Every structure is written in C-alpha cells, then in structure tokens.
Amino acid sequence: MKVYVIDNGGQWTHREWRVLRDLDVSCEIKSNESSVNDISDADGLVLSGGAPSIAYESFRLGNTSQFLDEMKVPILGICAGAQFMGMHYGSKVSPAIHPEFGKVEILMLEEDSLLKGLPKKFFAWESHNDEIKEAPPGFQLLASSETCKVQAMADRNKRRYALQFHPEVEHTQFGTSIFKNFLELCVP
Numbered sequence: 001m002k003v004y005v006i007d008n009g010g011q012w013t014h015r016e017w018r019v020l021r022d023l024d025v026s027c028e029i030k031s032n033e034s035s036v037n038d039i040s041d042a043d044g045l046v047l048s049g050g051a052p053s054i055a056y057e058s059f060r061l062g063n064t065s066q067f068l069d070e071m072k073v074p075i076l077g078i079c080a081g082a083q084f085m086g087m088h089y090g091s092k093v094s095p096a097i098h099p100e101f102g103k104v105e106i107l108m109l110e111e112d113s114l115l116k117g118l119p120k121k122f123f124a125w126e127s128h129n130d131e132i133k134e135a136p137p138g139f140q141l142l143a144s145s146e147t148c149k150v151q152a153m154a155d156r157n158k159r160r161y162a163l164q165f166h167p168e169v170e171h172t173q174f175g176t177s178i179f180k181n182f183l184e185l186c187v188p
Helices: 012-022 054-061 064-070 080-088 175-186
Strands: 002-008 026-031 044-050 075-078 093-108 121-132 140-144 152-155 160-163
Touching (some): 002 012, 044 054, 044 175, 064 080, 075 080, 080 160
Parallel strands (some): 002 026, 002 044
C-alpha cells in the first residue's frame, strides 16, 4: 500500500508521515504543487494540516482541488486539509468564534469507518483559527466539540474524510487507531 502525505506547509506534515511509516505503510511526502500524474499510484492521500488560513489563503494549497476532483482513492484531510476539503465541496470556512488550541474533548456523533472502535468521548489536540461551519452536501457530520461543530466528517461515496483535530500527535487519544481505520479504507 502506498500513501502520500500532501505537504501544506505546516509542522504537522512530518508527524503524519511518521505515524504512517510507523504503521509500516509505504509513505512519501509530496508538495501540494505536485501534479495528479505524480501521485497517481497512491492508494490513499493525506492532506496535511498547514499554516495557511483557508478562509483567506486557500490558494496556498496548490493543486489540492485537482487531487479532490480527479483522485478516486480515499483522501483524509487534517486541519487545514479538512477545511480546504469542506470549502471545496461547498461549505463555508471562516475564522472560528472560539479558536481551539491544545486539548479539547471530542464527542462522536456517528461511528463511521474512520472513527470505528473509538469511545463516544475522547480528547484530541487542536491548533486552528479557522473552522468548517457546516458539513458540506453529501458529508455526514461524525464528531463535534463544545466550540467547533465540525470536528470530523465523511462522504463515503466520494471516499473523503476530514478531521479538524490532529490525530498524528500523541496528545490525541486513539490517533493511531484513526490512521489504522483510514488505512483499512485504502486497501486496494
């Protein structure tokens, strides 16, 4: 299995790569300026978190729209990657009323394949100023927090999954389980 982590310019990219590598996945970091042809052999993509404000700087995510439109493999968006995915599929992304930083309690609303086996409540690490305001059409809202409605969402038909929080850091409970669940979705 081969998974590419799409680098969106943040400190998170290498952490995501490392978790996948530690799960014995063939994994490489690719620029968000890569062509679809350069990543066409992927079994899955992870759109990394990153520094850009998606509300104001979505152009800094390079060819991510093409990846979402043309790739038929499962794609997991994390933080900025999730926000871009939400905006791409029709949701509004704007500055959060209550930006989240540090440990936040997540409430699972629906146990989708991405969150299977997790408890109804768990703690996750947050680092965001922007947020997805509503799950876009076709997406199921999977998890929320007290101050951020869209913490996790999925469109099973498109094979698109998104997390506002950071599963790649050890402060997030069950982060490795979430990555394992995603990899199960990527099995060719």
